Structures are given as structure tokens and as C-alpha cells.
Amino acid sequence: KHLTVVAYSKAVETSLEAAKELSGVGIELEVINLRTLRPLDEQTIVQSVAKTNHLVTVEQGWPRCGIGSEICARIVERVRTTIMSDILQPITLLYRMLQQKHMPSSGIATFPTCAVAG
Numbered sequence: 001k002h003l004t005v006v007a008y009s010k011a012v013e014t015s016l017e018a019a020k021e022l023s024g025v026g027i028e029l030e031v032i033n034l035r036t037l038r039p040l041d042e043q044t045i046v047q048s049v050a051k052t053n054h055l056v057t058v059e060q061g062w063p064r065c066g067i068g069s070e071i072c073a074r075i076v077e078r079v080r081t082t083i084m085s086d087i088l089q090p091i092t093l094l095y096r097m098l099q100q101k102h103m104p105s106s107g108i109a110t111f112p113t114c115a116v117a118g
Helices: 010-023 042-052 067-078 111-117
Strands: 003-007 029-033 054-058 086-088
Touching (some): 003 010, 029 042, 042 067
Parallel strands (some): 003 029, 003 054, 054 086
């Protein structure tokens, strides 16, 4: 496996699409489906990152202060001795979200966004 991808909810489906597409070009993703956010299954994430040395979090929320940011912070704290080359949070352009009642579709992680990050 080349890359650890951590996602939850609808972002899991997007991540699995990206994994399928990228496997066609020889890039293997290990997609972790967070079934719960509390408790967070840090051990599974740490074990995967120890193998791949790469982490991408995919969520359909705010680019900062979300679960992806929390996961990145916790994993960096736990895997200090392992050299990690990349930690990415693929985020599409989020504009005027504060004024929107519902999140615009342009602010949601999509398959192409995940594939480019991978």
C-alpha cells in the first residue's frame, strides 16, 4: 500500500472511488472507514501510517478545525519517530460558506480532488 486515506460518512464512498481509479495506475490506497469519531480508532490509523508513511484525510466539512485536522494532529503526535513525507487534507475551494444555509457542492470533497491529492 502506498497511501493511507482516512474518511468517514459520505467521504468513504468518495475515497473508495479514488482507490479504485488509482489502483488502475498502480497506486494502492488503504482506505480506513471511521465508523465512529468518538472513540477515534487511532491505533488502526497509526498502524496504517507506519506502513505507508503517507496520510490523507477526507471529509466533507470545514477545511480547518474539523475531524481531519484532529486526526492529523493526533497521528503526528503518535508517530514522531517515523518519518512521514506527506499529510494532506484535500479541500476544494470553500467560498462564502458562512453566508450559506447549506454547504455548496463546490465545498465538498469529490473523487477528482481525492485522486489528485493521492
